[in-house]
Amino acid sequence: MAQLPQDPERLKDRFGPTLKYSPPGGFRTDAVPDKLVDTHCCFCGQQCGITLKVLDNQVVGFEPRDFPFNEGKLCPKGIKRYLQGSHPDRLLTPMKRTPEGFARISWDEALCETVAKIKEIQERHGKDAFAMLSGVSLNNEKSYLVGKFARLALQTANLDYNGRLCMVSAGAGNKKAYGIDRASNSWADIPKAKAIFVIGSNVAECAPITTRYIWSARDAGAKLIVADPRMVPGARTADLYLPLRPGSDSALLMAMLHVVIRDGLTDPAFIRDHTSGFEAVAESVKDATPEWAAELCGVPAAKIEQAAHWYAEAETAMILHARGLEHQSKGVDNVLACANLALATGKIGREGCGHSTITGQGNGQGGREHGHKCDQLPGNRDITNPEHRAYVAGVWGVDEAEIPGKGLSAQEIMEAIHRGEIKGLLSICFNPLVSLPDATFTREALDRLEHYTVIDFFLSETAQHADVVLPGSLHEEDEGTATSAEGRVIKINAAVTPPGEARRDWEILLDIAERLGRGRYFRYENAEQIFNELRLASRGGTADYSGITWAKVVENQGIFWPCPQTTEEGERTPDWRALDTAHPGTPRLYEGGRFYHPDGRARFNVVNWRAPAEVVDDAYPLWLTTGRVISQYLSGTQTRRIGPLVDQYPFPRLELHPRLAEALGIQDGQWVTTLTRRGRLTLRAQVVKTIRPDTVFIPYHWAGDLSANVLTNRALDPVSKIPEYKVSACRVQPATPEEVARGERAEADAYRQEPIQLELGLADRRKEASR
Numbered sequence: 001m002a003q004l005p006q007d008p009e010r011l012k013d014r015f016g017p018t019l020k021y022s023p024p025g026g027f028r029t030d031a032v033p034d035k036l037v038d039t040h041c042c043f044c045g046q047q048c049g050i051t052l053k054v055l056d057n058q059v060v061g062f063e064p065r066d067f068p069f070n071e072g073k074l075c076p077k078g079i080k081r082y083l084q085g086s087h088p089d090r091l092l093t094p095m096k097r098t099p100e101g102f103a104r105i106s107w108d109e110a111l112c113e114t115v116a117k118i119k120e121i122q123e124r125h126g127k128d129a130f131a132m133l134s135g136v137s138l139n140n141e142k143s144y145l146v147g148k149f150a151r152l153a154l155q156t157a158n159l160d161y162n163g164r165l166c167m168v169s170a171g172a173g174n175k176k177a178y179g180i181d182r183a184s185n186s187w188a189d190i191p192k193a194k195a196i197f198v199i200g201s202n203v204a205e206c207a208p209i210t211t212r213y214i215w216s217a218r219d220a221g222a223k224l225i226v227a228d229p230r231m232v233p234g235a236r237t238a239d240l241y242l243p244l245r246p247g248s249d250s251a252l253l254m255a256m257l258h259v260v261i262r263d264g265l266t267d268p269a270f271i272r273d274h275t276s277g278f279e280a281v282a283e284s285v286k287d288a289t290p291e292w293a294a295e296l297c298g299v300p301a302a303k304i305e306q307a308a309h310w311y312a313e314a315e316t317a318m319i320l321h322a323r324g325l326e327h328q329s330k331g332v333d334n335v336l337a338c339a340n341l342a343l344a345t346g347k348i349g350r351e352g353c354g355h356s357t358i359t360g361q362g363n364g365q366g367g368r369e370h371g372h373k374c375d376q377l378p379g380n381r382d383i384t385n386p387e388h389r390a391y392v393a394g395v396w397g398v399d400e401a402e403i404p405g406k407g408l409s410a411q412e413i414m415e416a417i418h419r420g421e422i423k424g425l426l427s428i429c430f431n432p433l434v435s436l437p438d439a440t441f442t443r444e445a446l447d448r449l450e451h452y453t454v455i456d457f458f459l460s461e462t463a464q465h466a467d468v469v470l471p472g473s474l475h476e477e478d479e480g481t482a483t484s485a486e487g488r489v490i491k492i493n494a495a496v497t498p499p500g501e502a503r504r505d506w507e508i509l510l511d512i513a514e515r516l517g518r519g520r521y522f523r524y525e526n527a528e529q530i531f532n533e534l535r536l537a538s539r540g541g542t543a544d545y546s547g548i549t550w551a552k553v554v555e556n557q558g559i560f561w562p563c564p565q566t567t568e569e570g571e572r573t574p575d576w577r578a579l580d581t582a583h584p585g586t587p588r589l590y591e592g593g594r595f596y597h598p599d600g601r602a603r604f605n606v607v608n609w610r611a612p613a614e615v616v617d618d619a620y621p622l623w624l625t626t627g628r629v630i631s632q633y634l635s636g637t638q639t640r641r642i643g644p645l646v647d648q649y650p651f652p653r654l655e656l657h658p659r660l661a662e663a664l665g666i667q668d669g670q671w672v673t674t675l676t677r678r679g680r681l682t683l684r685a686q687v688v689k690t691i692r693p694d695t696v697f698i699p700y701h702w703a704g705d706l707s708a709n710v711l712t713n714r715a716l717d718p719v720s721k722i723p724e725y726k727v728s729a730c731r732v733q734p735a736t737p738e739e740v741a742r743g744e745r746a747e748a749d750a751y752r753q754e755p756i757q758l759e760l761g762l763a764d765r766r767k768e769a770s771r
């Protein structure tokens with residue numbers, strides 16, 4: 001049983017989050033570094049370029065880097081990222097759970113224990129009874145390796161990743177519509193658009209650097225249309241704001257297409273020459289009038305007409321969306337409805353025109369291409385396709401039958417653990433207790449595991465349930481490539497070595513594979529060798545990296561995939577050394593109307609209106625939606641440990657409109673309890689005019705008694721299997737005195753101010769840990 005070994009207070013004292021600390025002698029940010037390392041921010045999918053200052057094998061600061069995407073600019077998270085390198089909560093040694101807490105053990109002991117449990121569980125219950133969960137903070141090399149490791153070392157079908165909670169609806173929609181899963185353009189195209197339609201994306205807080213691209217377009221005269229239940233910062237600068245009801249996106253998009261067709265604003269030549277399926281889609285939106293959509297969306301019909309005309313009549317236009325549209329039980333439908341609009345108007349595949357998701361997680365794009373999804377093999381190949389399986393089996397040197405079939409998605413793995421069907425788990429850089437919906441259910445599932453090993457660099461809330469903890473590597477402690485939201489493959493450089501006994505993640509996986517008797521498939525001496533095998537494995541897939549080398553990435557400040565072979569030899573060779581590197585990469589997809597389905601045509605897809613999985617009623621009369629704030633990142637494992645970021649937004653608030661607050665008798669700052677069918681959460685109210693009066697909002701970066709995900713719904717999109725984070729039915733009421741006391745304790749706990757004076761600096765702690 002992976003239940004917590006000791007009381008949570010003692011765990012927090014030992015493993016944090018620690019907010020305020022200073023090393024012996026204080027921080028030396030003005031010290032002259034002995035090394036400057038060009039790399040990228042470790043947080044969001046923008047992957048801004050940054051230069052780290054290194055002194056005595058520690059990251060001590062940063063300098064702006066003139067990388068083409070961000071041109072020296074960073075958001076608050078990028079500016080403060082350097083503070084986690086020498087953090088006192090950093091895991092330095094392997095540990096084993098004991099009744100009293102976690103005890104330090106040797107690597108040999110930790111790996112023996114892990115491997116023994118894998119074998120024991122798989123012998124008793126079958127290979128698939130041991131699952132793996134992975135994260136897209138991992139670079140491309142590790143993502144590829146995890147996919148191969150799970151299939152050939154663990155030999156389980158049940159591998160999935162935390163991108164399942166992020167971009168998979170866009171991925172599935174992109175593949176259905178266009179035959180490939182990538183943003184359609186480099187961001188350099190955004191300023192060339194004459195209309196920009198942002199739907200379900202809080203760009204200014206979640207993808208801050210993208211704001212300047214949108215504003216450049218607006219400065220050049222573009223119309224900015226924003227659709228969102230909250231008047232997010234970007235919406236406050238829009239020419240047209242559509243405050244749609246949570247979960248009503250597809251109705252809005254269907255009505256816009258209805259107007260486009262009705263008013264003769266389509267591009268018939270583009271539809272004829274480059275697409276198929278238009279007639280069925282046109283028929284399907286015949287009754288989707290603006291008046292019909294206005295009822296569902298809560299947006300006036302005239303505004304829907306206006307948005308359709310501005311988008312379709314502009315000479316060039318782009319659609320940008322993110323999790324607001326995608327985190328729904330019909331996330332894929334919503335993406336397809338955007339694609340239908342772009343295809344009907346021919347606004348894709350040329351300068352200033354496109355349709356892109358704004359990928360959220362650091363390597364969210366690269367991480368969804370090379371095989372650590374339950375349904376995928378490298379190169380964005382389909383694990384159920386015999387030809388795809390045979391090709392990858394050839395690269396891996398195994399019989400095709402040795403590659404397991406399609407496994408369960410992340411949430412489905414948790415459900416199978418809860419049912420007792422999956423007994424063991426290995427996770428790397430994934431904090432499902434905070435990031436999966438219905439956190440109470442997730443906690444129950446974790447408590448039912450027979451064995452759980454975690455590879456991570458901080459002891460996340462989920463890792464606290466582990467039997468064995470293996471200290472892995474931070475972003476700046478390993479090298480490799482990542483792929484940004486634009487589809488640009490970039491180079492991540494190692495600035496320092498892992499401290500103490502911590503090891504690079506890929507080395508840990510190789511060691512486990514060896515001990516499982518499968519080491520022959522994992523003979524790598526460095527991360528570049530893994531990348532070169534990835535190139536070969538991706539060749540011919542839609543996510544083709546075969547023409548990319550590390551050197552080429554560095555020389556060009558990034559290469560956009562697809563970057564395929566240009567010679568017959570390159571297309572046939574079984575040796576990565578013979579791959580050619582002549583292709584320059586593809587910043588803009590679909591030029592000349594050529595899409596990635598076998599016949600080169602894009603597909604229209606019929607989208608029928610469906611209500612969200614849960615709708616408001618008398619018992620739960622309000623819509624709850626969740627999202628991010630600028631100073632925090634995802635489950636907060638990293639950013640909740642960086643004091644200056646926590647200072648900016650220390651704990652979550654419940655946002656509600658003044659009219660709703662008045663109706664409920666709630667004042668700004670008052671403690672309120674939000675209830676859904678899954679649970680209850682007590683937070684202070686934040687009364688704002690920037691939200692629909694029928695909707696409340698909670699940011700999701702916190703754990704335990706501050707966790708928004710105790711409220712959210714486990715309903716999944718049937719295609720992408722993404723949970724419906726963005727739409728739940730709830731009610732809000734003033735908190736009881738007991739709830740207030742609990743909320744105050746949770747806040748005090750999340751924002752512990754006592755500064756810690758470390759007795760040893762990281763350099764000494766490294767030595768201490770390795771004695």
Ligand code: SF4
Pocket residue numbers: 041042043044045046047048073074075076077078079207208209
């Ligand atoms: S968090 Fe994102 S936008 Fe902010 S600096 Fe890092 S990569 Fe750039």
